[in-house]
Amino acid sequence: EIVLTQSPGTLSLSPGERATLSCRASQSVNNNLLAWFQQKPGQAPRLLIYGASSRATGIPDRFSGSGSGTDFTLTINRLEPEDFAVYYCQQYSSSLTWTFGQGTKVEIK
Amino acid sequence: QVQLQESGPGLVKPSQTLSLTCTVSGGSISSGSYYWSWIRQSAGKGLEWIGRVGASGSTKYDPSLESRVTISVDTSKNQFSLKLTSVTAADTAVYYCARVLNWVLDYWGQGTLVTVSS
Numbered sequence: 056e057i058v059l060t061q062s063p064g065t066l067s068l069s070p071g072e073r074a075t076l077s078c079r080a081s082q083s084v085n086n087n088l089l090a091w092f093q094q095k096p097g098q099a100p101r102l103l104i105y106g107a108s109s110r111a112t113g114i115p116d117r118f119s120g121s122g123s124g125t126d127f128t129l130t131i132n133r134l135e136p137e138d139f140a141v142y143y144c145q146q147y148s149s150s151l152t153w154t155f156g157q158g159t160k161v162e163i164k
Numbered sequence: 165q166v167q168l169q170e171s172g173p174g175l176v177k178p179s180q181t182l183s184l185t186c187t188v189s190g191g192s193i194s195s196g197s198y199y200w201s202w203i204r205q206s207a208g209k210g211l212e213w214i215g216r217v218g219a220s221g222s223t224k225y226d227p228s229l230e231s232r233v234t235i236s237v238d239t240s241k242n243q244f245s246l247k248l249t250s251v252t253a254a255d256t257a258v259y260y261c262a263r264v265l266n267w268v269l270d271y272w273g274q275g276t277l278v279t280v281s282s
Contacts, residue, residue, distance in 0.1 A: 056227075090268060099260055099272040100211070111270065143211060147267045152226045155211035 057082055057149050059156035061142075067164040074131040076159045078144035083124050088148035091120055091129045094158075095140045103142075104129065131161070139163050166191040168261050168273035176255075176280050182248040186261030186273060193242045194219045199264035200244045202235060205275070206257035216264055217244055251280045 058081040068074055078089070087107035092100035102111040104120035107127055117132040131138055144156040172184035186200070193200065201216040215225035217235040225233050229248070237244040248255060256279050262272040 088267065092269075099275050100269075101272070102268065102270050105266075105268040105270075145211070145269070147269075152228075153213040155213070157210050 056152050057084065057146050057154055059144050059146060059154055061144060061156035061159045063159060064157075065160045065162060067162050068134055069164045070134050070136055072134050074129075074134055074138070074161050076129040076131075076142055076161075078122075078127040078129070078156050080125040080127070080146060084127070084146045085148040087123050087127075088146060089120075089122075089127050090145045090147065091118075092143045092145065093138075093140050094143065100143060134161070136163075166263060166271050168263065168271060170259060170261050170273045170276040172276060172278070174277055174279060176251055176278060177282050178252055178280055179250055182246070182251050182255060182278055182280070184246045184259055184261075184276065184278070186244050186246075188242045188244070188263070191263075193237060193244065194239045196220075197265065199267075200235075200237065201262045201264050201269060202246045203260045203262060203269070203272075204257040205260065206254075208254070209257075212257075214246065214248075253280050256280045 060079045062077045089107045091104040094100045108120045119130045121128050141158045141160045143158050147153045167189045169187045176182045199216045202214040205211050215235050217223050217237050232249045234247040258275040260275045262269045
């Protein structure tokens with residue numbers, strides 16, 4: 056299976072700053088079939104990005120995704136108070152199974 | 165807008181079968197455009213994809229759970245279901261149902277906690 060490793064584990068930033076989150080795959084994610092989700096305490100994950108770089112419906116343009124192959128990045132420009140949460144990457148390219156990263160927590164500094 | 169809601173027992177005894185249902189509203193489960201999926205989240209293993217079902221009943225499961233899992237669809241009730249047999253404490257998790265569009269998990273239910281304990 057494709058193992059996704061996210062870094063850093065925790066990112067401490069202030070509102071207004073830029074967050075850069077990394078997701079590295081153990082093997083190539085074909086066709087860049089990688090998604091990013093945001094999860095807040097007590098809530099389900101919410102789709103932010105699919106296809107590595109396409110924003111889901113209703114997602115603000117301060118969220119952007121990039122990357123290909125084995126290295127992917129989620130960037131959040133100008134952090135808003137509601138952006139402090141845990142973020143997960145997920146690959147859906149493997150015909151065997153879909154897998155998630157372990158998450159990156161973006162916390163208020 | 166589509167909404168999904170999980171339901172089922174919150175407590176299951178070890179070795180028994182975990183059964184959950186996901187009710188879909190705001191859209192038809194019969195649409196050939198979608199698959200329907202189950203995911204779980206535990207403190208120990210994080211987010212784990214369990215499997216998916218299409219409106220026709222076609223299924224795909226995670227290989228590590230395949231021997232114990234059945235996902236089925238009931239188009240007359242606009243629901244799909246999860247059965248997981250021979251559960252242990254390791255199956256304790258929050259279970260989510262989700263819609264799959266173009267292989268993307270685009271809408272999720274709020275999740276339901278299932279605890280495996282005697």
